[in-house]
Amino acid sequence: MKIRKTSIFLGVIAGVSSIFLWFVLNFYNPYSNLTDSEPMINTFFMLFLPACLAIIASLTSKIFLMLIVFLWSLPISLYLFFTPSIFALFGLTSIFYLISLLLMRRAKIRTVLKQ
Structure with a gap:
């Protein structure tokens, strides 16, 4: 049960952090151009x-x-992980996605083995 809660926590925190970073990247980044919508659309989908x-x-x-x-x-x-900016944190959120995935899988295996 503890593994499942940890996987939920990491996945939600990574998702919320990515959403927050996306807003900063597109709306509060001094290097972004608000009139050019292509980077915003690309990062929205990715x-x-x-x-x-x-x-x-x-x-x-x-x-x-x-x-x-x-x-x-x-x-x-x-x-973005290899950029010298705060947006390198997108790499960390991706790692959290992977850890959450692995913890979900482990919790699933444990549940199956207990039955």
């Missing part, structure tokens, strides 16, 4: 939507959905 799905996957303990979230957000998270 960071914001997976974060929302991560929250849902965590709360419902859906392992497959969390795997999709991790793989979906990994390319741009890795790209």
Whole structure:
């Protein structure tokens, strides 16, 4: 039960953090151009939507959905991880997605073995 709660906590925290970072990246970043919507749309589909799905996957303990979230957000998270800015934290949220996924899987295996 403790593993399940930890996986939920990490998944939700990672999702909420990604949403917060996405808003900062697009609306409070001095280097972003609010008149150019293409970067905002790209990051919406690659960071914001997976974060929302991560929250849902965590709360419902859906392992497959969390795997999709991790793989979906990994390319741009890795790209941002190697930038010298606060947006490198997207790499950390991606790692939290993976840890949450692994903990969900472990909790599922433990539940099956107890039966």
